[in-house]
Amino acid sequence: MASSTEENYLKALYNLSNGQGEVNISDLANGLKVSMPTANSMVKSLQKSDWVIYEKYKPVILTPKGQKEAALIVRKHRLTEMFLVKKMGFGWEEVHEVAEQIEHIHAPKFFERMDEMLGHPTIDPHGSPIPDNQGRMQEFSYTPLSSCKPNQTVQLTALTNSSTEFLEFLNSRKLSLGVHLKVISREAYDQSIVVSYPDHPMETLSEKVSERLLVRVLE
Amino acid sequence: MASSTEENYLKALYNLSNGQGEVNISDLANGLKVSMPTANSMVKSLQKSDWVIYEKYKPVILTPKGQKEAALIVRKHRLTEMFLVKKMGFGWEEVHEVAEQIEHIHAPKFFERMDEMLGHPTIDPHGSPIPDNQGRMQEFSYTPLSSCKPNQTVQLTALTNSSTEFLEFLNSRKLSLGVHLKVISREAYDQSIVVSYPDHPMETLSEKVSERLLVRVLE
DNA sequence: CAAATTTGTTAGAATGATCTAACTTATTAC
DNA sequence: GTAATAAGTTAGATCATTCTAACAAATTTG
Ligand SMILES: [Mn+2]
Ligand SMILES: [Mn+2]
Ligand SMILES: [Mn+2]
Ligand SMILES: [Mn+2]
Numbered sequence: 001m002a003s004s005t006e007e008n009y010l011k012a013l014y015n016l017s018n019g020q021g022e023v024n025i026s027d028l029a030n031g032l033k034v035s036m037p038t039a040n041s042m043v044k045s046l047q048k049s050d051w052v053i054y055e056k057y058k059p060v061i062l063t064p065k066g067q068k069e070a071a072l073i074v075r076k077h078r079l080t081e082m083f084l085v086k087k088m089g090f091g092w093e094e095v096h097e098v099a100e101q102i103e104h105i106h107a108p109k110f111f112e113r114m115d116e117m118l119g120h121p122t123i124d125p126h127g128s129p130i131p132d133n134q135g136r137m138q139e140f141s142y143t144p145l146s147s148c149k150p151n152q153t154v155q156l157t158a159l160t161n162s163s164t165e166f167l168e169f170l171n172s173r174k175l176s177l178g179v180h181l182k183v184i185s186r187e188a189y190d191q192s193i194v195v196s197y198p199d200h201p202m203e204t205l206s207e208k209v210s211e212r213l214l215v216r217v218l219e
Numbered sequence: 220m221a222s223s224t225e226e227n228y229l230k231a232l233y234n235l236s237n238g239q240g241e242v243n244i245s246d247l248a249n250g251l252k253v254s255m256p257t258a259n260s261m262v263k264s265l266q267k268s269d270w271v272i273y274e275k276y277k278p279v280i281l282t283p284k285g286q287k288e289a290a291l292i293v294r295k296h297r298l299t300e301m302f303l304v305k306k307m308g309f310g311w312e313e314v315h316e317v318a319e320q321i322e323h324i325h326a327p328k329f330f331e332r333m334d335e336m337l338g339h340p341t342i343d344p345h346g347s348p349i350p351d352n353q354g355r356m357q358e359f360s361y362t363p364l365s366s367c368k369p370n371q372t373v374q375l376t377a378l379t380n381s382s383t384e385f386l387e388f389l390n391s392r393k394l395s396l397g398v399h400l401k402v403i404s405r406e407a408y409d410q411s412i413v414v415s416y417p418d419h420p421m422e423t424l425s426e427k428v429s430e431r432l433l434v435r436v437l438e
Numbered sequence: 439c440a441a442a443t444t445t446g447t448t449a450g451a452a453t454g455a456t457c458t459a460a461c462t463t464a465t466t467a468c
Numbered sequence: 469g470t471a472a473t474a475a476g477t478t479a480g481a482t483c484a485t486t487c488t489a490a491c492a493a494a495t496t497t498g
Contacts, residue, residue: 005455038456040477045454055400057463057476068490087306088332098326113307224485245445255446257486264484276446276493 002049004104008032009042010051011103013062014070066103072137075105076111078131082128084115085125085147092125092176093167126167127158127214129178141167142214145181146207153185154215161212173203181215221268223323226292228261229263229270230322232281233289241278274353290354295330296322297343297350302333304344311344311395312386314397345386346396346433361433364400364412365426371402392422399413401432 002010002067012031016023029039046052051066062070080099084090089097115121115133122138124128131137142158156179159166170176175197184194184202191207205213221229233251235242248258262279270285281289299318303309308315332338334352341357342348343432350356361377375398378385389395394416403413403421410426424432 003454004279024475025477034455035457036476037478039459042455084329088329088336090328090332094328098324098329101324101326102321105317105320106321109309109313110303110307110317168297241446244447253485254487256448256488259447261485307471 001106002051002079006042006046006049006051007104007135009039009046010066011073011077012061013052013060013078014067014074015102017062021060022061028060037096049124053197059118062091071131071137072133073103074137075131075133075135076105079111079114079118079121079126082118082121082130083122086118087114091167091171092162093164093171095125096162096164104108123158125177126162128162143217144211145205145213146211148183148193148215148217150183150185150191153218154181154183155179155218156181156213157216158214159212162212166209166212169209175213180218220325221270221288221421224259224428225265225268225270226288228258229281229285229289231293232271233286233293234280241276243278247279280313290350290356291352292322293356293362294350294352294354295324297347298330298333298337298340300345301337301340301349305337306333310386310390311381312383312390314344315381317385320344322376324347324429342377343422344396345381349380362436364402364414364432364434365410365430367402367412367434367436369402369404371436373402374398374399374437375432376402376435377433378431379433385428385431388428393418394432399437 009028011121012028016027016031025036025039026042027029028043029036032039043052043054046066050063051069053061053063067203077099080102080187081095084095084098085092113202121130127142129137129140140158144160145154145156148154156175156177158177159170178198181195181197184196186193191210192204193207193210194202194204196202228247231247232242235246235250244255244258244277248255250260254304262271262273269282272282294317299321300311300314303317304311305308307317318362322429340349346361348356348359350365359377362373363379364373364375369375375394375396376432377396377405378389398416400414400416403415405412410429411423412426412429413421413423415421
């Protein structure tokens with residue numbers, strides 16, 4: 001069984017795996033805020049349990065076994081976040097740190113009950129998909145608000161960044177998932193975008209913000 | 220801040236501290252299922268953080284600081300057990316192992332919300348008192364059923380043992396906290412006791428069982 | 439009380455997770 | 469296509485937690 005530390009490495013590898021499914025040691029070290037030798041030695045030990053494929057000087061690749069293990073931890077993380085928001089009155093900006101700990105609890109029934117009480121949710125409070133209990137995660141293809149055009153109406157559906165600071169910024173503008181936004185205009189100079197939504201007839205969002213907002217185009 | 224391992228030692232010391240508040244190394248080692256040298260070396264390191272007072276060949280004593288730290292972990296453990304039973308549909312025999320893990324989560328709001336949602340409970344699902352958020356625990360003085368006399372009517376209020384096996388035994392006899400029991404008779408030979416309660420007009424309980432059942436005498 | 443038993447300690451080792459310093463391989467820039 | 473830079477590895481150390489083997493102190497027993 002994976003230790004909490006190993007679980008955090010598997011999750012980081014899972015989240016950092018892009019199209020190729022490959023992760024550089026330096027990205028892994030960076031993501032987990034450990035030194036490269038630490039990441040290097042842990043990768044070697046993950047290989048002994050067949051969670052990754054690894055050759056000197058090559059990027060790390062999760063095996064199917066490693067992917068499933070990681071997806072099930074992500075599942076526990078996201079179910080926990082949803083539970084904290086929907087059942088325990090947490091704000092979406094308060095849940096990540098707690099979920100980072102609770103994801104390591106070994107108690108299948110605990111997470112099964114969360115799942116049932118939540119009605120088998122498919123997304124977490126930040127719009128990220130929740131893998132199913134077999135570790136399969138559906139991929140959504142949302143559009144960043146930054147690439148939307150004036151006059152489009154869109155619905156805010158997910159975020160590419162869920163840092164506390166960003167979530168608190170969104171709170172301050174009353175932006176939450178599900179909100180319908182109308183794109184009013186874009187400023188060519190700095191790529192800022194002006195949107196309108198209930199109670200906010202004219203809100204200017206910087207490119208930094210709008211590229212982190214994922215939307216579904218309604219019309 | 221105490222590691223999970225240190226927290227488990229503090230909790231064990233707290234639970235093993237009897238009237239004198241002293242704990243032998245061998246009892247500690249036994250309780251935690253570690254070797255005596257392991258317990259010995261951990262006690263030395265707990266001393267460095269002022270959680271215990273310790274001198275060679277003397278029993279260990281928790282300092283007030285150590286007592287408070289331990290009581291707050293016990294609080295998290297028992298609040299968790301209550302939450303699992305009252306809010307998540309767990310049986311009282313299923314909660315201890317999960318609580319043993321969740322008690323180490325560092326997230327004050329998580330436990331504050333449990334406490335609020337439960338209406339600030341004072342006992343856990345097994346009748347043990349929940350320390351308050353300052354680490355103060357009230358002592359109840361209940362009577363073991365084994366020392367009750369025929370014709371007494373009592374209410375089952377707590378247990379001195381909460382092992383899964385014992386709890387499953389109680390489930391099989393439909394014995395739960397709050398049940399009113401009438402003592403019918405006692406067998407002098409083996410100290411077994413016959414009680415009657417709703418739907419169970421005649422139930423014989425061994426001494427081993429009756430000394431683990433704590434009751435409040437009603438009349 | 440002396441012997442036997444129980445309890446507690448020390449020494450030495452192992453494992454997991456981490457670091458810094460020094461070195462090597464791979465990639466990028468001119 | 470070298471030279472400079474970035475990325476990756478090795479070596480060696482530390483800290484936490486645990487163990488077994490060997491020894492020492494305290495307690496119990498005849
Ligand atoms: Mn999260
Ligand atoms: Mn984590
Ligand atoms: Mn318990
Ligand atoms: Mn525990």
